[in-house]
Amino acid sequence: xxxxxxxxxxxxxxxxxxxxxxxTTFLYAPSLEVNPATVLLxxxxxxxxxxxxxxxxxxLGNANLVELKASGNLAVLFPKAKSGETDLILRAKGYxxxxxxxxxxxxxxxxxVIRAEQPDLPEPGPAGPRTSPASTxxxxxxxxxxxxxxxxxxxLKVNLEVxxxxxxxxxxxxxxxxxxxREGKPIPFRVVGRDAVLMPLKxxxxxxxxxxxxxxxxxxxxxxxxxxxxxKVVGRxxxxxxxxxxxxx
Numbered sequence: 638x639x640x641x642x643x644x645x646x647x648x649x650x651x652x653x654x655x656x657x658x659x660x661t662t663f664l665y666a667p668s669l670e671v672n673p674a675t676v677l678l679x680x681x682x683x684x685x686x687x688x689x690x691x692x693x694x695x696x697l698g699n700a701n702l703v704e705l706k707a708s709g710n711l712a713v714l715f716p717k718a719k720s721g722e723t724d725l726i727l728r729a730k731g732y733x734x735x736x737x738x739x740x741x742x743x744x745x746x747x748x749x750v751i752r753a754e755q756p757d758l759p760e761p762g763p764a765g766p767r768t769s770p771a772s773t774x775x776x777x778x779x780x781x782x783x784x785x786x787x788x789x790x791x792x793l794k795v796n797l798e799v800x801x802x803x804x805x806x807x808x809x810x811x812x813x814x815x816x817x818x819r820e821g822k823p824i825p826f827r828v829v830g831r832d833a834v835l836m837p838l839k840x841x842x843x844x845x846x847x848x849x850x851x852x853x854x855x856x857x858x859x860x861x862x863x864x865x866x867x868x869k870v871v872g873r874x875x876x877x878x879x880x881x882x883x884x885x886x
Contacts, residue, residue: 779803
């Protein structure tokens with residue numbers, strides 16, 4: 638009975654958060670053991686972490702900044718201040734997952750779905766209409782990015798190569814990438830490739846598939862030295878554009 642009384646308020650708060658529009662980010666446990674992911678919170682809203690298995694242990698760096706409640710495979714974070722940053726460690730099913738928790742004033746409810754494994758691309762479907770590949774290149778801020786895209790029977794496929802052209806380490810946390818429609822609505826996608834830290838002149842090759850979509854915007858966080866950036870890839874039939882922006886919280 639005591640356990641039930643503890644769980645019910647948590648589930649009620651989760652349900653309240655899910656009634657509001659929220660941003661969903663997909664993360665993967667193997668990557669989180671090496672590269673901490675940034676989890677954003679905003680005052681007046683909850684942030685939900687939905688794990689692939691029950692939370693076994695949790696460690697929060699600053700309990701005066703953030704309140705953490707965990708039950709089963711759910712963990713809910715509540716900001717206690719308008720701004721600040723701390724760290725969070727969650728253990729589940731043999732994985733030790735690392736997070737940076739950042740409180741920012743602007744935003745709303747957020748949901749982070751953490752999976753045990755990164756999904757593979759689906760098997761090729763029956764032959765269907767294809768478009769001629771589009772390609773482009775971007776050289777900026779110590780990065781050389783080349784990309785190509787094409788519309789296949791399975792959806793929009795984007796091939797991406799990110800290469801370091803700087804003396805600073807370049808972090809490519811592809812597990813934190815997002816895909817959206819033209820209207821900004823999150824949509825599912827698959828990616829072949831893992832998080833990477835590039836040394837000078839080294840590169841990483843990634844392949845994205847957005848099933849059932851003819852166009853999509855991919856947003857990939859990057860870090861060059863201490864500078865946080867976001868690579869925007871806008872792909873559609875016969876067209877592809879790249880843009881490098883300062884990363885917004």
